Amino acid sequence: AQSVAQPEDQVNVAEGNPLTVKCTYSVSGNPYLFWYVQYPNRGLQFLLKYITGDNLVKGSYGFEAEFNKSQTSFHLKKPSALVSDSALYFCAVREWASGGSYIPTFGRGTSLIVHP
Amino acid sequence: EPEVTQTPSHQVTQMGQEVILRCVPISNHLYFYWYRQILGQKVEFLVSFYNNEISEKSEIFDDQFSVERPDGSNFTLKIRSTKLEDSAMYFCASRTSGQTYEQYFGPGTRLTVT
Numbered sequence: 001a002q003s004v005a006q007p008e009d010q011v012n013v014a015e016g017n018p019l020t021v022k023c024t025y026s027v028s029g030n031p032y033l034f035w036y037v038q039y040p041n042r043g044l045q046f047l048l049k050y051i052t053g054d055n056l057v058k059g060s061y062g063f064e065a066e067f068n069k070s071q072t073s074f075h076l077k078k079p080s081a082l083v084s085d086s087a088l089y090f091c092a093v094r095e096w097a098s099g100g101s102y103i104p105t106f107g108r109g110t111s112l113i114v115h116p
Numbered sequence: 117e118p119e120v121t122q123t124p125s126h127q128v129t130q131m132g133q134e135v136i137l138r139c140v141p142i143s144n145h146l147y148f149y150w151y152r153q154i155l156g157q158k159v160e161f162l163v164s165f166y167n168n169e170i171s172e173k174s175e176i177f178d179d180q181f182s183v184e185r186p187d188g189s190n191f192t193l194k195i196r197s198t199k200l201e202d203s204a205m206y207f208c209a210s211r212t213s214g215q216t217y218e219q220y221f222g223p224g225t226r227l228t229v230t
Contacts, residue, residue: 034218043120043207043221044159090159103149103172104219106159 002027004093006107013081014115021076021110023091030096033074034104035065038088047089050074051096061085081114088112118142120222122208128228129198137193137225139208148191149209149219150183152176159207165191198229 003026013019025031032051036044048059055067065076076089088111092104121140129135141148150162163173165183182194191210195202205226209219 036221041223043122043223044209046218046220049218102147103161103164105161108158 002031002093002095002105004091004105004107006089006091006110008110009108010111010113012113012115015083016080019076019078019081019085019112019114021089021091021112023074023076023107024072025074025091025093026072027093027095031074032094032096032104033065033067034092034094035059035063035074035076036090036092036106037061038090038109040087044090047076081112083114083116086112086114120208120210120220122206122222122225124225125223126226126228128230131200131229132197134194134196135198135227137195137206137208137227139191139193139222140189141191141208141210142212142220143189144212145210145220146213147171147211147219148183148185149211150193151207151209151221152204153207153224154204162193162206195227198227200229203227203229 005024034049035047037047038044047063048057050057050067058064063078067074088109090109091107094104123138148165151159153159161174163177164171180196184192205224207224208222211217211219
């Protein structure tokens with residue numbers, strides 16, 4: 001079974017400061033990992049994904065995420081937060097296994113609030 | 117950039133009525149999905165659809181629900197005899213072939229059952 005946890009309901013950060021949104025996962029085999037962002041009254045927008053290769057993945061809007069296999073984590077980061085980054089962020093995991101489910105499991109979401 | 121569209125944006129219905137939520141996936145995508153998000157809760161998978169049939173469904177997707185791809189562009193979710201607890205945002209998503217490809221989500225339909 002696959003699962004994902006976002007331990008923080010809300011993250012507050014000042015504009016210009018670095019931000020981190022945490023995600024940990026559990027799968028039986030190798031993971032595919034995704035980050036999505038949801039702005040108010042909008043659907044989920046894909047930010048970035050880890051499939052294989054470099055542990056540091058770069059995505060849209062200056063976001064990046066680091067895959068850490070030993071800690072089973074995939075934290076989302078940005079060096080300098082913008083007020084416009086304020087949104088709901090979802091981590092998702094899907095196990096990489098032939099014959100298995102191709103459906104990702106989403107975390108509960110973390111509300112990022114960037115203060116001016 | 118192509119995007120997934122959904123109609124209506126907001127649907128209000130009375131308990132016991134049937135609703136049809138509509139989605140137009142991205143044109144070259146082959147896999148289609150419905151998710152729901154109850155206010156303040158996580159995004160929950162309902163059903164996936166490939167090659168004109170359901171490929172996976174969750175426990176939520178019971179006999180009350182059905183999906184259809186009536187033509188080459190639309191993908192619909194029908195909810196029969198709606199209940200109060202069906203009130204949620206319903207998201208359609210699609211993706212192209214290949215295991216590594218991410219899903220693209222529509223803006224959602226807010227369903228309110230009164």
